[in-house]
Amino acid sequence: MDVSCVIVSFNGGSLILACLESLPAGVETIVVDNGSTDGSADAIAAKFPSVRLMRNRSNRGFTRAANQGLAAAKGKVLCVLHQDARLGSGALETLCGVLERDPELGIAEPASKRPGLLAARRALLERIGPLDERLFLTSSIADWKRRAREAGFRLAQEPAAAVERPRQDRPIRAAIEKRRDFLALSRKRGCAAFAAAHLALAAGSLGSLILQTLTLFRAGAPRRWLESLCLLAWQVCGCPRKWGLSEGTAPRYLRLRDGWFVAEERLEGFGDFDRHFSKARVIKDYKHKKMLACVLGDRTYLVKVYKRSGVLRRIKAAVFGSRAKRELRICRGILERGIPTAPVVAVGERGPGSCVVFERLADWAQLQETLLSAGGPAGPRRRLLVEYGKFARWVHDLGVWQYDFNPSNVLVKDCAFKLIDFERMELRHRALPARERIYLLAKMNRLAGPSRTDRLRFLRGYLTAHADEGNRWKEIAREILRLGRLQGEADVVHAADRSVEENRDFAPFEAGELAGVRRKVRSDGQGDGIELEALLELARGGAVAGGYRTVEAADAIAAWREANGRVREGGPLPLAVLRRKGETRGSLVYRA
Numbered sequence: 156m157d158v159s160c161v162i163v164s165f166n167g168g169s170l171i172l173a174c175l176e177s178l179p180a181g182v183e184t185i186v187v188d189n190g191s192t193d194g195s196a197d198a199i200a201a202k203f204p205s206v207r208l209m210r211n212r213s214n215r216g217f218t219r220a221a222n223q224g225l226a227a228a229k230g231k232v233l234c235v236l237h238q239d240a241r242l243g244s245g246a247l248e249t250l251c252g253v254l255e256r257d258p259e260l261g262i263a264e265p266a267s268k269r270p271g272l273l274a275a276r277r278a279l280l281e282r283i284g285p286l287d288e289r290l291f292l293t294s295s296i297a298d299w300k301r302r303a304r305e306a307g308f309r310l311a312q313e314p315a316a317a318v319e320r321p322r323q324d325r326p327i328r329a330a331i332e333k334r335r336d337f338l339a340l341s342r343k344r345g346c347a348a349f350a351a352a353h354l355a356l357a358a359g360s361l362g363s364l365i366l367q368t369l370t371l372f373r374a375g376a377p378r379r380w381l382e383s384l385c386l387l388a389w390q391v392c393g394c395p396r397k398w399g400l401s402e403g404t405a406p407r408y409l410r411l412r413d414g415w416f417v418a419e420e421r422l423e424g425f426g427d428f429d430r431h432f433s434k435a436r437v438i439k440d441y442k443h444k445k446m447l448a449c450v451l452g453d454r455t456y457l458v459k460v461y462k463r464s465g466v467l468r469r470i471k472a473a474v475f476g477s478r479a480k481r482e483l484r485i486c487r488g489i490l491e492r493g494i495p496t497a498p499v500v501a502v503g504e505r506g507p508g509s510c511v512v513f514e515r516l517a518d519w520a521q522l523q524e525t526l527l528s529a530g531g532p533a534g535p536r537r538r539l540l541v542e543y544g545k546f547a548r549w550v551h552d553l554g555v556w557q558y559d560f561n562p563s564n565v566l567v568k569d570c571a572f573k574l575i576d577f578e579r580m581e582l583r584h585r586a587l588p589a590r591e592r593i594y595l596l597a598k599m600n601r602l603a604g605p606s607r608t609d610r611l612r613f614l615r616g617y618l619t620a621h622a623d624e625g626n627r628w629k630e631i632a633r634e635i636l637r638l639g640r641l642q643g644e645a646d647v648v649h650a651a652d653r654s655v656e657e658n659r660d661f662a663p664f665e666a667g668e669l670a671g672v673r674r675k676v677r678s679d680g681q682g683d684g685i686e687l688e689a690l691l692e693l694a695r696g697g698a699v700a701g702g703y704r705t706v707e708a709a710d711a712i713a714a715w716r717e718a719n720g721r722v723r724e725g726g727p728l729p730l731a732v733l734r735r736k737g738e739t740r741g742s743l744v745y746r747a
Contacts, residue, residue, distance in 0.1 A: 261308025544616025
C-alpha cells in the first residue's frame with residue numbers, strides 16, 4: 156500500500172509499542188516523539204528499526220508534531236494514528252479501499268466514538284493545508300475535517316475498520332489544553348462566540364464544582380472536584396499557558412545584560428553584538444528608519460532601525476512600546492500559528508533607535524523577483540503560482556492581515572514559502588472576511604509583470620480550499636479587477652502628492668534662482684534618481700555622465716505631478732523638475 160502513517164508519541168510506554176505492532180507490513184511509519192522521558196523513544200528505536208523516529212526536545216503538542224510528520228510523509232494516503240490505538244486486522248486496508256472506490260472522499264475513518272485513526276488523501280493536505288497549530292491537542296483533527304468539507308471533500312465512516320483504544324484518566328493539565336483548544340476554535344467564529352464559550356465553560360465548571368461538593372464522598376468525586384476547581388481557576392486567572400502542557404511551544408527570547416532580547420537558539424555570538432553592530436553597512440536609509448547589514452561569523456544579519464524622530468513617535472513608543480518590540484510580538488504570533496517565517500532573531504533599544512534583527516537566508520529568494528524574472532521552465536512557474544495562491548489563502552484563513560501583503564514580502568525556495576516583514580501586519584482571532592481578502596488581492600493584482608494567465612493560476616490556487624468560492628471564481632475575479640481599478644486611481648493621486656513632498660524617494664530643493672524637486676538616488680543602489688550636483692550642472696548646460704533629456708512644460712509642477720502619477724501605468728520615470736523661482740514654466744528631466 157502507498158500509505159504513510161504518522162504517530163505522535165509522548166510518554167507512550169507500552170501503548171505505543173503495541174500500536175506499532177498492529178501496523179501492517181509495507182506501511183511507511185513515522186513516529187514524532189515529543190520529548191518523552193519514559194524511555195519509549197529508545198524502545199521504539201531498538202524494537203522497530205524500520206520506523207522513522209523524529210525526536211523533539213520538548214512537548215510541541217499533538218498538532219505541531221503531526222504536521223511535522225505529515226510534512227515528511229511520502230504516501231498517497233496519509234494516516235494520523237493515536238499512540239494508544241491498536242488496529243484490528245485489515246483496518247488500514249479497508250480504509251484505503253474505501254478511498255480508492257470513491258474519488259470524492261477526502262477522509263475515511265473507523266465508525267466509533269474514539270476512532271484514533273484518520274486516513275486522508277494527499278490531495279486533501281495539498282489543497283487545504285496542514286493542521287491549525289493554534290490548537291495544541293487532537294481538536295485540530297476535527298477542525299481539519301471541517302475545512303475538508305468546506306473544500307468540497309466528503310467524509311466517510313467505515314464500520315468494518317476496527318480500532319481498539321483503552322480508556323485512560325486524563326491529566327488535569329491535558330484537560331486545560333482541551334479547554335484552551337475549545338476556546339481557540341470558538342474564537343475563530345468571532346468575538347461573540349468566543350465570549351459565549353468563555354461564559355459557558357466557566358458556568359459549567361462552577362456548576363460541576365457545586366454539584367461535586369455535595370457528593371464529595373462518592374468514589375472518584377474528589378478527583379473530578381479538583382479538576383473542576385482547576386479549570387475554573389484557570390479561566391479566572393486569565394488562562395495562563397504555564398498551567399497546561401503547551402508552555403514550551405511558544406518561541407523563547409531571553410534578555411541579555413546589554414539589553415538585547417535574543418531568540419534562545421541564537422544566543423551564541425550575541426554577547427558582543429554591539430561591536431559588530433557599530434561596523435554594520437547601511438543598505439537603506441529612509442526618513443524614519445534604515446536597514447543595516449551586519450556580518451557575524453558565517454551569518455549575515457539584517458538590522459532594521461526605527462529612528463528616534465518626532466515628538467509624537469516618541470510618545471507613541473513610550474505608551475505602546477517600540478515598533479521593534481511590536482514586530483517581535485507579531486513574529487511570535489505568526490510562529491505560534493505554524494506559519495513559516497524568517498523569524499526575528501533579536502530586538503533592542505540602541506542610540507540610533509529601536510532595532511529589530513533578522514537573519515538573511517542566503518538560499519531563499521524574494522518571491523516578487525522570482526515571478527518577474529522571465530527565465531525558467533513554464534511547468535515549475537505554473538506550480539509556483541498555484542502554490543503561492545494556496546499559501547496566501549492559508550495565511551488569510553489563519554487571521555493574518557498585512558497592509559502590503561504582496562510577493563515582495565514573501566521568500567520562496569522550491570515552492571516553499573516564508574513570510575517576512577511584520578511592520579504593517581495585524582493578527583486577527585478569526586479568518587479574514589471575504590471583503591478584506593478580496594481587497595488585499597486587488598492590491599496584490601497591481602503588480603506589473605505577471606500575465607493574465609499567471610494571475611488566474613494564482614487565483615485558482617487561492618480559491619481551491621473553498622469549493623463555494625471556487626465555483627464563483629469569475630465573479631470574484633471581476634470584483635478584484637473593479638477594486639483594483641479604484642485602488643489604481645487612488646495610487647495615481649497618492650503618487651502625484653508624494654512627488655512634491657520630502658520623503659524617502661523625493662527631495663524638494665532651492666539653489667540660487669532655481670527651485671524644483673528631484674528623485675533621490677537610493678543608498679542601496681536600487682531604483683533610479685539624480686544627484687543635486689548633477690542636476691544643477693545639467694541646468695547650466697554642462698555635460699553629465701549617463702545621458703539625460705529635458706521636456707519643457709508650461710506648468711512644470713503640474714506636469715511633474717502628472718508624470719509621476721502615470722509611472723504606475725507604465726509611463727516614463729521623471730527624475731526631476733526644474734524651474735526658476737516665481738515662475739510656473741520649467742522642464743522635466745528624464746534619463747536619455
